[in-house]
Amino acid sequence: MTAVRPEYDWAGYGFDTRQVHVGEYADRNHGVRVPPLALSAGYVFEDFDDCVERFQGRPARGSMDAPDLFPQEPPSAIYSRQGNPTNSVAEQRLASLEGGAEAVAVSSGQAAISSALFTLAQSGDHIVSTASIYGGTRILFGRSFKRFGIDVDYVWDANDDAEWEAMIRPNTKAIYTETIPNPRNDVTDLHRFASIAAKYNLPLVVDNTVGTPALIRPIEHGANIVVHSTTKFLTGHGTAVGGAIVDGGTFDWSAAESVGRSYPLLSKAPRAGARSILERFGPEHAYARAAREQVVNDIGPALSPFSGFLLQQGMETLSLRMERHVASSQRIAAWLETQPEVESVGYAGLPSSPLFDLAVRDYGLDASGTYANTGSVFSVTVRGGIEGARAFTNGLRVFSRMTGIGDTRSMIIHPGTSTHASFAPEINERLGITPGLLRLSVGIENVEDLIADLRSGLDQVAAL
Numbered sequence: 176m177t178a179v180r181p182e183y184d185w186a187g188y189g190f191d192t193r194q195v196h197v198g199e200y201a202d203r204n205h206g207v208r209v210p211p212l213a214l215s216a217g218y219v220f221e222d223f224d225d226c227v228e229r230f231q232g233r234p235a236r237g238s239m240d241a242p243d244l245f246p247q248e249p250p251s252a253i254y255s256r257q258g259n260p261t262n263s264v265a266e267q268r269l270a271s272l273e274g275g276a277e278a279v280a281v282s283s284g285q286a287a288i289s290s291a292l293f294t295l296a297q298s299g300d301h302i303v304s305t306a307s308i309y310g311g312t313r314i315l316f317g318r319s320f321k322r323f324g325i326d327v328d329y330v331w332d333a334n335d336d337a338e339w340e341a342m343i344r345p346n347t348k349a350i351y352t353e354t355i356p357n358p359r360n361d362v363t364d365l366h367r368f369a370s371i372a373a374k375y376n377l378p379l380v381v382d383n384t385v386g387t388p389a390l391i392r393p394i395e396h397g398a399n400i401v402v403h404s405t406t407k408f409l410t411g412h413g414t415a416v417g418g419a420i421v422d423g424g425t426f427d428w429s430a431a432e433s434v435g436r437s438y439p440l441l442s443k444a445p446r447a448g449a450r451s452i453l454e455r456f457g458p459e460h461a462y463a464r465a466a467r468e469q470v471v472n473d474i475g476p477a478l479s480p481f482s483g484f485l486l487q488q489g490m491e492t493l494s495l496r497m498e499r500h501v502a503s504s505q506r507i508a509a510w511l512e513t514q515p516e517v518e519s520v521g522y523a524g525l526p527s528s529p530l531f532d533l534a535v536r537d538y539g540l541d542a543s544g545t546y547a548n549t550g551s552v553f554s555v556t557v558r559g560g561i562e563g564a565r566a567f568t569n570g571l572r573v574f575s576r577m578t579g580i581g582d583t584r585s586m587i588i589h590p591g592t593s594t595h596a597s598f599a600p601e602i603n604e605r606l607g608i609t610p611g612l613l614r615l616s617v618g619i620e621n622v623e624d625l626i627a628d629l630r631s632g633l634d635q636v637a638a639l
């Protein structure tokens with residue numbers, strides 16, 4: 176690891192301090208306080224040898240560990256497809272908040288998922304995923320991954336170890352899941368998945384978009400790699416599409432190789448006499464470097480620095496916003512459960528949920544000790560099937576009818592006719608996507624206004 180100047184080392188500080196400060200650096204020209212927006216496609220090399228160092232990742236003079244190289248500078252800054260100083264602030268901040276070794280910012284959540292998995296799997300390989308995942312990821316796996324020769328199989332009963340173990344093959348390269356799948360807020364048992372993954376020398380990759388590191392840090396629960404759609408809570412205001420991959424730095428790549436589970440991007444030298452990424456960067460950083468240099472740089476889903484700037488700004492208030500998002504969701508979910516037009520509420524934080532004990536274990540309880548803190552994206556099923564869903568949705572004003580989750584505004588969508596419309600009816604039935612089910616993403620507006628708005632929608636259901 177390169178040295179960190181003491182004034183930029185935030186290890187040991189609390190979450191709220193780190194979300195504001197990690198990644199910042201002094202601007203020696205003007206002394207600006209906020210890390211500046213570096214809208215630059217490329218970077219000037221100081222001289223011939225500087226160019227050699229940056230391109231080849233090896234010292235042309237002195238050592239790469241020399242104290243004048245600091246991690247607040249993007250690794251091998253050459254061109255903004257591979258790294259950018261503004262995005263680097265966001266990367267360091269997110270890596271710190273997730274408790275990871277290094278992060279790579281990319282252009283969308285979908286880019287994060289595909290780049291994260293393309294670093295591990297290639298044509299002929301296989302991935303095992305939990306069945307309840309974001310609809311777009313299921314489409315990505317079933318369409319593009321299939322075209323690229325990577326098969327994905329789904330575990331339907333994630334609590335059944337036998338089902339997991341029957342799925343894992345010699346060519347399986349990752350286990351994939353989400354912390355809080357939407358729309359049904361059916362939280363997952365990361366400890367269980369981590370122990371299966373460890374038993375088979377497989378990295379556990381977790382999408383923590385809905386959880387966010389303010390509520391759960393998957394690496395602390397045994398995950399090896401975390402992915403995000405930063406479009407959602409991290410940027411926080413619905414302003415920019417983005418994504419990120421966080422390498423926990425915890426996976427033992429050599430142990431996997433020794434049992435025949437090979438990760439050639441990390442372990443194979445690019446040519447005779449050269450060193451592999453694993454040899455160059457060590458187990459803590461090899462995966463992030465392979466993702467950045469060999470997948471993101473090749474395929475090209477770079478994050479715009481402008482979006483990276485919005486991301487670093489958004490993260491500064493993450494924990495504050497999440498407190499409000501979660502407190503309002505708990506109140507709304509409990510209230511919805513008591514309304515006559517509501518058939519059911521899918522929110523693991525409610526004591527009535529079959530997932531409540533798991534939710535309490537991993538997410539903790541609210542201040543009153545009543546609800547678990549399982550985020551702010553959940554489902555409500557209204558009476559009257561699709562007609563009930565239509566009347567309810569059309570009766571709302573504060574909730575925006577739109578695809579999207581996790582920004583300051585409250586949002587609603589009907590998954591059966593939108594995000595999940597392309598799936599076969601039997602898949603949707605197994606996923607619990609029924610005609611009357613709606614997905615809510617609770618924003619930070621006054622909770623009384625949100626409840627009144629939902630009541631207006633339910634009045635329309637009652638009038639059917």
Ligand SMILES: Cc1ncc(COP(=O)(O)O)c(C=O)c1O
Nearest residue numbers: 283284285309382384404406417
């Ligand atoms: C859990 C989850 N992962 C990934 C994505 C994809 O992110 P993006 O829209 O930024 O590509 C989404 C989008 O809704 C999501 O909800």
